[in-house]
Structures are given as structure tokens and as C-alpha cells.
Amino acid sequence: MTHAYQEIYLSNAQAALGDAFDYAIRVCGVPGENFIKLFTVSSVSKHMENGEPAYLAGKSGIELAAQILAETTGMTEQPEQPERYARSCEYWIGWAVAYYQWYSGRKYSEIFEVLSFAELEKMYYTLHEADVSKFAGIADARIREHFAETNLKRIRTAYGCSQAELAKKSGVGLRSIQLYEQRQKDINKASAESLYKISKVLGCAMEDLLEK
Structure with missing residues (x-):
């Protein structure tokens, strides 16, 4: 399978998108399903899909979230990120989906067309301690079934x-x-x-x- 970009950027991309989801949803108060929609229509998702290093490894999660919200809602105020001691469910969702996007090369809009935020929340409770490849396998099966037509x-x-x-x-x-x-x-x-x-x-x- 051809991956979306070089693997050397993967861990940074996962951490950045995980932090972006955590910050936008938990700190800025954007509902999870809404943030998914904002992310997929923003230029940030396209830059990450295209494997641009400036977005995969050059920006923090907070910077990504701030750009997404500024582009799509006009929101420029950036609340301070409180200290975090463990990965949240929201972080895991961004982190895991970033892995699957790299793994599959699919567009984020296709992934979130099949996997809603509520479904990803449910998956967190059974998969967040498992190897991320298990999530990727489940997501891949769901998405291939959904996009049945070649x-x-x-x-x-x-x-x-x-x-x-x-x-x-x-x-x-x-x-x-x-x-x-x-x-x-x-x-x-x-x-x-x-x-x-x-x-x-x-x-x-x-x-x-x-x-x-």
C-alpha cells in the first residue's frame, strides 16, 4: 500500500493532530462533530494530506487548531492550554485518524464521512490501549465497505x-x-x-x- 507521505513525519503528524483535536474541543469548546467538519474543509487538512512538512512537523497542535478555527469561523482568540497529564479521548481520535490517513492515503473528508466523532469516541474505550494498527484495520474495513464502488x-x-x-x-x-x-x-x-x-x-x- 502506498502511504500518504514519508514515515519519518508520522509520529509528529499524529501528535500535532491529536493536540489540535484536544485543544479545539476541550479547551476552545468546539463540539467534536463540528470540529471534524471545520477541519475537513480547512486548508490544514489538505496540507496534511499532501504531506507538507510545514504542517506535518512544523506546527504545533495548537497552531493547527488556531488556523483551522480562524479560517472557518473567524475565531482568533486562543485560550491558554491547561497542563495535561494524560492523553484525552479527543487527543486519541486525532492521533489515530492521522495514523490511518497516512496508512491509507485517503482524504480526511472520506474518513470522517464514514467514521463520525461519536463512533470514534466509542472506539476509544476499546482500542486506545491497543496498537494503532488495530484501529487502522477496523477503519479500513469500514471505509472500504462504504466506498464499495471503484x-x-x-x-x-x-x-x-x-x-x-x-x-x-x-x-x-x-x-x-x-x-x-x-x-x-x-x-x-x-x-x-x-x-x-x-x-x-x-x-x-x-x-x-x-x-x-
Whole structure:
């Protein structure tokens, strides 16, 4: 599996997002579900998804939270962070989700579309002492089930193109397209030429066709 960015930044990214969730929710009083929405529409989530070191390791969690709140709500006042002696549930949620985003390469908006703040709170009580890979496995299964359609099928359908039409216009075999959409053939292993031909017909980037 291709990860979102280099592993050397992972622990810093987890700690920063954990602190951001803890600070915004527990100190600033933003409800958890609301903060998830603010985070996913902010530029911070995009910078982290893109693996930008300035956001993965160059900013503290409080700085990330402050930028998110300033961008999305106009809130510029920054309450002082009280001393913390243990990881909170909110910290764990940000910390664990940051790990899964790195692990899967998925967008934060996709992750939180499937896993609500309330669900993540419930997971905390059974998983916060387990290795984070266990959380990642559970989250991955849930998200793959939710996004059952392959990217190829989703994009093709949105474009209004049948499998037969796509095969004819792209020159890629109809059977191959069917197998890619049924996940019986791994599109991630398709030739660059085939991906290019399909993406050109559908007006998307080659990377958009790949499965995370």
C-alpha cells in the first residue's frame, strides 16, 4: 500500500493532530462533530494530506487548531492550554485518524464521512490501549465497505459513459474494464498506457483511477 507521505513525519503528524483535536474541543469548546467538519474543509487538512512538512512537523497542535478555527469561523482568540497529564479521548481520535490517513492515503473528508466523532469516541474505550494498527484495520474495513464502488466505476458513471462506450473510445478491452470495476483485476497494476487512455476519455487524472 502506498502511504500518504514519508514515515519519518508520522509520529509528529499524529501528535500535532491529536493536540489540535484536544485543544479545539476541550479547551476552545468546539463540539467534536463540528470540529471534524471545520477541519475537513480547512486548508490544514489538505496540507496534511499532501504531506507538507510545514504542517506535518512544523506546527504545533495548537497552531493547527488556531488556523483551522480562524479560517472557518473567524475565531482568533486562543485560550491558554491547561497542563495535561494524560492523553484525552479527543487527543486519541486525532492521533489515530492521522495514523490511518497516512496508512491509507485517503482524504480526511472520506474518513470522517464514514467514521463520525461519536463512533470514534466509542472506539476509544476499546482500542486506545491497543496498537494503532488495530484501529487502522477496523477503519479500513469500514471505509472500504462504504466506498464499495471503484474509482473507475464512480468516475465513469458520473461522466455518463457505459463500459462499452469507454472500451470503444479508449481502446482498452471491455473485459478488462469490467474486471477492474469488479475488483477482480487490480487497476493499480494496469499499464500506464491503459490508465492514460481511460483517463483521457473520462477527463480525469490517471491517479484518480487508482484504488487507495
